[in-house]
Amino acid sequence: MPVPLFASSLAGHLPRITERLAEVARSGRYILGPEAEAFERELAAYLGARHCVGVGNGTDALAIGLRTLGVGPGDEVVVPSFTFYATAEAVAAIGARPVFCDVDPASFCVTRETVERALTDGTRAIVPVHLFGNAAPVDALRELDLPILEDAAQAAGSALGGRRAGTLGHAAAFSFFPSKNLGGLGDGGALVTSDDRVAERARLLRSHGSRDKETYLEVGYNSRLDALQAAALRVLLPELDAWNARRRAVAAAYAERGLGRHLELPEPSPGAEHVYHLYVARHERPDALAGHLRARGVEARSYYRVPVHRQPAMASFLPDGRTPDLPGTDEAARTNLALPMGPALAEDQIDEVVAACASGST
Numbered sequence: 001m002p003v004p005l006f007a008s009s010l011a012g013h014l015p016r017i018t019e020r021l022a023e024v025a026r027s028g029r030y031i032l033g034p035e036a037e038a039f040e041r042e043l044a045a046y047l048g049a050r051h052c053v054g055v056g057n058g059t060d061a062l063a064i065g066l067r068t069l070g071v072g073p074g075d076e077v078v079v080p081s082f083t084f085y086a087t088a089e090a091v092a093a094i095g096a097r098p099v100f101c102d103v104d105p106a107s108f109c110v111t112r113e114t115v116e117r118a119l120t121d122g123t124r125a126i127v128p129v130h131l132f133g134n135a136a137p138v139d140a141l142r143e144l145d146l147p148i149l150e151d152a153a154q155a156a157g158s159a160l161g162g163r164r165a166g167t168l169g170h171a172a173a174f175s176f177f178p179s180k181n182l183g184g185l186g187d188g189g190a191l192v193t194s195d196d197r198v199a200e201r202a203r204l205l206r207s208h209g210s211r212d213k214e215t216y217l218e219v220g221y222n223s224r225l226d227a228l229q230a231a232a233l234r235v236l237l238p239e240l241d242a243w244n245a246r247r248r249a250v251a252a253a254y255a256e257r258g259l260g261r262h263l264e265l266p267e268p269s270p271g272a273e274h275v276y277h278l279y280v281a282r283h284e285r286p287d288a289l290a291g292h293l294r295a296r297g298v299e300a301r302s303y304y305r306v307p308v309h310r311q312p313a314m315a316s317f318l319p320d321g322r323t324p325d326l327p328g329t330d331e332a333a334r335t336n337l338a339l340p341m342g343p344a345l346a347e348d349q350i351d352e353v354v355a356a357c358a359s360g361s362t
């Protein structure tokens with residue numbers, strides 16, 4: 001039985017989305033405008049934040065977010081190395097220096113201790129990543145008294161201590177890349193914050209640093225949320241909680257049906273409500289198991305096999321040109337294996353994944 005890695009529920013909503021897209025096409029307002037403003041208000045209200053600033057993608061949300069927090073050329077920003085490349089790329093893109101910290105391979109997230117080890121006098125911000133939909137311990141990081149930009153690209157709807165990811169630090173970057181828990185029909189992103197000044201500067205930066213298209217106050221970006229994406233996202237946002245609940249039910253079913261006998265299963269961090277953007281387990285021989293699963297039609301793959309601090313483009317940022325020792329990162333990179341997940345995963349597909357893992361582990 002074929003089982004896809006991403007089991008999306010988008011198809012059932014396409015008729016409504018295409019109606020809304022046709023309305024936007026007829027409206028003649030394609031960039032920002034009332035549709036994007038409505039989505040910004042709705043996402044901010046859903047998260048419990050004062051502001052949402054729609055931008056072109058999650059990478060720009062990170063770069064703009066860092067600048068609004070006062071990070072500039074030469075500043076150090078602590079980022080995990082076990083993450084999607086864009087987390088560190090956005091730091092480098094604004095002329096700042098990514099300083100790589102380790103993760104706990106059990107949560108795949110940074111800890112207060114791993115971040116603390118990476119701090120120097122030059123540190124100007126921290127970017128914890130809520131990786132795979134698990135919340136990083138932002139409350140503990142706040143005690144370090146530095147600006148925090150959450151990378152919430154993979155964590156729409158997740159929470160820590162009852163508060164939504166994206167409202168735990170000073171600002172947060174979201175991505176609406178199609179495979180995300182809240183994914184559009186193309187690229188999109190948002191910077192979320194409850195700080196009025198941060199939001200105002202983000203609005204300026206996303207539009208070339210100008211409010212009136214006459215005077216350009218800063219060198220900014222052309223990075224705005226399209227009305228078409230906003231219209232699609234407005235249809236999907238009301239589904240997010242139910243989809244995430246179904247993702248958690250799939251994770252619970254995997255555990256109940258004995259998947260933990262064959263792999264080390266992902267666990268939410270203490271106090272976290274995991275939204276399983278990806279269901280990433282760990283195994284001593286992930287490539288062999290993935291090959292076995294694929295032969296049975298079950299998609300599986302490892303993520304971030306070469307962590308960011310080992311990527312060629314990051315070599316010039318390493319202190320004294322030396323690769324830092326990040327054992328948790330290397331272990332996560334070596335052992336992780338993503339298994340099928342998504343709100344549309346059927347009961348018999350869950351059974352098939354468990355059976356395939358069982359037969360691959362013997």
Ligand SMILES: Cc1ncc(COP(=O)(O)O)c(C=O)c1O
Pocket residue numbers: 057058059060083084086087129151153154174175176177187188189
């Ligand atoms: C952790 C993380 N950060 C940042 C991004 C960048 O988002 P985008 O692809 O929308 O630029 C992504 C996703 O692609 C991501 O997974």
